[in-house]
Amino acid sequence: VVFNKRLEPWHRARDQAVAEALEAAGCRVQALPANALYDPEDLQPIERWQRWRARVRAEEAEARGLRVDANVRSGIPKAFEHVSGFGSYRFFHHALEELGSPPQPCAAVQRLPRFPPAAGILSVALRDLGYGATSGRGFTSELRQQVSCRTANGSDWGAELCRAWNFGEAAAMARLQVFVDEVLATGDFEGRKRLRADHQGTSELSLHIRLGELSARTVYWAARKRRERTDQKLFEEPQHPGPARANATFLRRFVWRDLSYWFLSEFPTMPVTSLRVQYETQVWTGTQRQLAQWKKGCTGFPLVDAAMRQLWATGWMPNYLRHVVAQTLIEYLDITWKDGLNWFDWTLVDADVAINSFMWQNGGHSGPDQWEFVLHPVHAAKSCDPEGAYVRRWVPEVAGLPAEYVHRPWDAPP
Numbered sequence: 001v002v003f004n005k006r007l008e009p010w011h012r013a014r015d016q017a018v019a020e021a022l023e024a025a026g027c028r029v030q031a032l033p034a035n036a037l038y039d040p041e042d043l044q045p046i047e048r049w050q051r052w053r054a055r056v057r058a059e060e061a062e063a064r065g066l067r068v069d070a071n072v073r074s075g076i077p078k079a080f081e082h083v084s085g086f087g088s089y090r091f092f093h094h095a096l097e098e099l100g101s102p103p104q105p106c107a108a109v110q111r112l113p114r115f116p117p118a119a120g121i122l123s124v125a126l127r128d129l130g131y132g133a134t135s136g137r138g139f140t141s142e143l144r145q146q147v148s149c150r151t152a153n154g155s156d157w158g159a160e161l162c163r164a165w166n167f168g169e170a171a172a173m174a175r176l177q178v179f180v181d182e183v184l185a186t187g188d189f190e191g192r193k194r195l196r197a198d199h200q201g202t203s204e205l206s207l208h209i210r211l212g213e214l215s216a217r218t219v220y221w222a223a224r225k226r227r228e229r230t231d232q233k234l235f236e237e238p239q240h241p242g243p244a245r246a247n248a249t250f251l252r253r254f255v256w257r258d259l260s261y262w263f264l265s266e267f268p269t270m271p272v273t274s275l276r277v278q279y280e281t282q283v284w285t286g287t288q289r290q291l292a293q294w295k296k297g298c299t300g301f302p303l304v305d306a307a308m309r310q311l312w313a314t315g316w317m318p319n320y321l322r323h324v325v326a327q328t329l330i331e332y333l334d335i336t337w338k339d340g341l342n343w344f345d346w347t348l349v350d351a352d353v354a355i356n357s358f359m360w361q362n363g364g365h366s367g368p369d370q371w372e373f374v375l376h377p378v379h380a381a382k383s384c385d386p387e388g389a390y391v392r393r394w395v396p397e398v399a400g401l402p403a404e405y406v407h408r409p410w411d412a413p414p
């Protein structure tokens, strides 16, 4: 039996129990960490970072003609050193350099052996296993009671989401191919075009990765093989060393995925409790009414409302807008990141407890890599929707306004 293991710490014990039961029944079992590049249990980034730091210090000292202890040169630190930037991308990236490239994805299964009819095992429908009714973290009973799965016009929310996406492995592979050929190949992802909300500038693969239709490794290697040269050691191909940048911005996202999963495995309470505990007592002054307006896309800021309506209609919104709406909730409405996390968990088709809680904690400043910027709900539109095409699509109330006023309708002449 070959299966993709769940990397959330609370599912590990279950996977382990299933594997042991199968082995006891005489099956050979192989579990793969398909949802990340590396298994969080193999990472040990703090120890690896310490060794990386010791080696860098030794190189610096040698360059200045100083004598260097042989242990330090081989990466054994003299003393346990304060990890600078713990939780940040750079800390993790340097730690991974020692591990080297993540393994390549396994080859696709061509043919499965026929199931022996004599085994007498009955097939069970997914529905009967209760997979339609998720018990994902954040789906509190209060939230379920508050939110109806019917949309405003009474239609079925799930059916609308299904219309917005092509599901399945074939659709996922097709999207990957288009993204690699038409976006990565142009180098557009490296520039600011990926921030645009008015056209498809990112891969839009998160749903497929979340549902297990594509593994993180498949996407990573498809992007990395496309253009091998990069200035970041971890992504470098030995046959093409050198400073040319290629797809590093995209590849970095997969390192973030692993960083989130590593944090979740170290801090399983990340979805519910501030990692910097002093933030647990923070007083928030935003009201339930403001929270409801944010959820419905009725804050009055067209960019925020467009993104929140897109989220409800399709279960997705671009990364840049996730930052904008998160900061509107936290910084301007003064509402706890936990409410934002719960809403995203409920509505996102790519809702991923590790990434979602890592990002919301950082947005709420209680996470390891606090956001040190605040995006303004009007000014942010300059980067992502300069002509207003995106807000016109989702907020018909402002569709008739010229670009100058479409993001600040309150300034429009009467």
Ligand SMILES: Cc1cc2nc3c(=O)[nH]c(=O)nc-3n(C[C@H](O)[C@H](O)[C@H](O)COP(=O)(O)OP(=O)(O)OC[C@H]3O[C@@H](n4cnc5c(N)ncnc54)[C@H](O)[C@@H]3O)c2cc1C
Pocket (backbone or CB within 6 Å): 202, 203, 204, 205, 206, 207, 209, 210, 253, 254, 256, 257, 260, 317, 318, 319, 320, 322, 323, 326, 344, 348, 350, 351, 352, 353, 355, 356, 359, 360, 363
């Ligand atoms: C507040 C907030 C909440 C988020 N919640 C989620 C979530 O629940 N699930 C989720 O998959 N992403 C989440 N993200 C990260 C990011 O917004 C989405 O992964 C991205 O928008 C998905 O679109 P894409 O596939 O086109 O991304 P691309 O930019 O094309 O990136 C490719 C892949 O890299 C991974 N990735 C991208 N950004 C990040 C990131 N910051 N951290 C970790 N992995 C990343 C995703 O798997 C994504 O599919 C969140 C971001 C914010 C700011």
